[in-house]
Amino acid sequence: MSEIAITGLGVVSRLGSGAEAFWSGVLARDTAPPDRVPDPDARVPLPLYYLVPPEPSTADADLGPATRYTLRAGLEAGADARVDEVAPDRVAVVTGSSVGDARQVELVRAGQAASRPVASPPFEQASALAARLGAGAGAVNLSNACAGSGYAITLGAQMIRDGEADVVVAAGAEAYSRVTVAAFNRMGALGADRPRPFARDRAGVMLGEGAGAVVLETVAHARARGARIYARLAGSGWSCDAAHLTAPDPAGTQAARAMRAALAEAGAEPADVALIVPHATGTKLNDSTEAAAMAEVFGPRLGRIPLHNLKAIVGHLAGGAGALGTVLAALCLHHRTVPGNVPIAELDPECPVHLPTAPTALDSGVALVNAYAFGGNNISLALTGAPS
Structure with a gap:
């Protein structure tokens, strides 16, 4: 391919x-x-x-x-x-x-x-x-x-x-x-x-x-043609909750399936993921559902993978969210850096994620971008660094 x-x-x-x-x-x-x-x-x-x-x-x-x-x-x-x-x-x-x-x-x-x-x-x-x-x-x-x-x-x-x-x-x-x-x-x-x-x-x-x-x-x-390459789109995964018009399926099963499919198409394993740009809207149900889905895919390692809460800075661009998250992931891979997160007072115990507030080095690995939508539409994109 x-x-x-x-x-x-x-x-x-x-x-x-x-x-x-x-x-x-x-x-x-x-x-x-x-x-x-x-x-x-x-x-x-x-x-x-x-x-x-x-x-x-x-x-x-x-x-x-x-x-x-x-x-x-x-x-x-x-x-x-x-x-x-x-x-x-x-x-x-x-x-x-x-x-x-x-x-x-x-x-x-x-x-x-x-x-x-x-x-x-x-x-x-x-x-x-x-x-x-x-x-x-x-x-x-x-x-x-x-x-x-x-x-x-x-x-x-x-x-x-x-x-x-x-x-x-x-x-x-x-x-x-x-x-x-x-x-x-x-x-x-x-x-x-x-x-x-x-x-x-x-x-x-x-x-x-x-x-x-x-x-x-x-x-x-x-x-x-001598074009600069920021990153590679290595894989994608689609799924649908088919559960509710606006709310996600709290089990997160289909969201997890989309992440696994993106990694499989990229020829990667969960252990290869070095950055996640989550959907992370800031609502109670969406964040806890996404955290459950990520925990299903990554297990205890979820607490060590840097996540970046982009929507804490620019808000939720709805239909533009997936593209903007992909731009961020490509820039992270290009600059080999994950920017620090806006600090939060206390992490929800239902969301055992890693939100470093200082920049984190990103020397290799896969960057995963998640976007979820009304109608249960889920998509995950797997990006890797530019070829040497």
């Missing part, structure tokens, strides 16, 4: 634009209280979000925010990987998002924005990025809720292995919308302050805006 390389990275988050700003902010453990959304019609108890800083006015201002974030992250990743050197009809785009630009539809329906010819279709992010890149091999958008961009990455890798494309820009994005913040308020899943995944006193998820993007191609293709 062809080895898949990650040759470009792009990020938009509350830390700003660019993979470099993202990495610096994560290294600095740059956490902050959530923003209060500037939306007087968000009449909910907790109108809170981690918002992307205001951006300068551009020619893209008529596009919805999720599409703009996708463009910024995707174009950064494309430039990083020098995608413009590749024949356009051999380049594809695959994106993932939960609600995309639902905000634009809300504004139009409320009479607060001019009606558009097309009311923010869910595939707009993929088509806009493909148009800007001139990508002629395909433009696909997935809406597998919070696992969407993780699935987008694996679909992109499969397109390359099947010969449908030589290079795929895979991305995920999310932006503020009233329907999202209202739904999470109604479910009682939203926290009132900073997210604290795996902490005894965790109180809920904090949603975040932004996007993550990676460029995929075979190792052989990357080497032939």
Whole structure:
């Protein structure tokens, strides 16, 4: 099976634009209280979000925010990987998002924005990025809720292995919308302050805006054109709880199966895992379920594997979470460092995980990225370092 390389990275988050700003902010453990959304019609108890800083006015201002974030992250990743050197009809785009630009539809329906010819279709992010890149091999958008961009990455890798494309820009994005913040308020899943995944006193998820993007191609293709390789996508595992519309199966059986499948495809064992970027939303049930699943896979060693609680810094990007977690894992492997975690007061005894607050050396091994979603959709990605 062809080895898949990650040759470009792009990020938009509350830390700003660019993979470099993202990495610096994560290294600095740059956490902050959530923003209060500037939306007087968000009449909910907790109108809170981690918002992307205001951006300068551009020619893209008529596009919805999720599409703009996708463009910024995707174009950064494309430039990083020098995608413009590749024949356009051999380049594809695959994106993932939960609600995309639902905000634009809300504004139009409320009479607060001019009606558009097309009311923010869910595939707009993929088509806009493909148009800007001139990508002629395909433009696909997935809406597998919070696992969407993780699935987008694996679909992109499969397109390359099947010969449908030589290079795929895979991305995920999310932006503020009233329907999202209202739904999470109604479910009682939203926290009132900073997210604290795996902490005894965790109180809920904090949603975040932004996007993550990676460029995929075979190792052989990357080497032939002299592209930098950050890491390799060595394996992936899909599963579904098939248990509940929104809640995970507390046993974590299918989440564990996805992790094992990713490791098996990578030709790795649980003992080879040196980093986990967990889904870790900060809700009681999701964190304890993921901890149970990881304990099933890794046993007592779970308490020694460094985890990084990315959502404690940038919030939960929903459909963009898998892509952003993959960007972080690739940067960790590239820099051979796992950034320290935002400290928590006390670890939940039901979550026997290792959350080092100081940077940890990462000389070799597998980095595992988890993303879970409503509908019971689970995906795990296994990354390894760049080939020597």
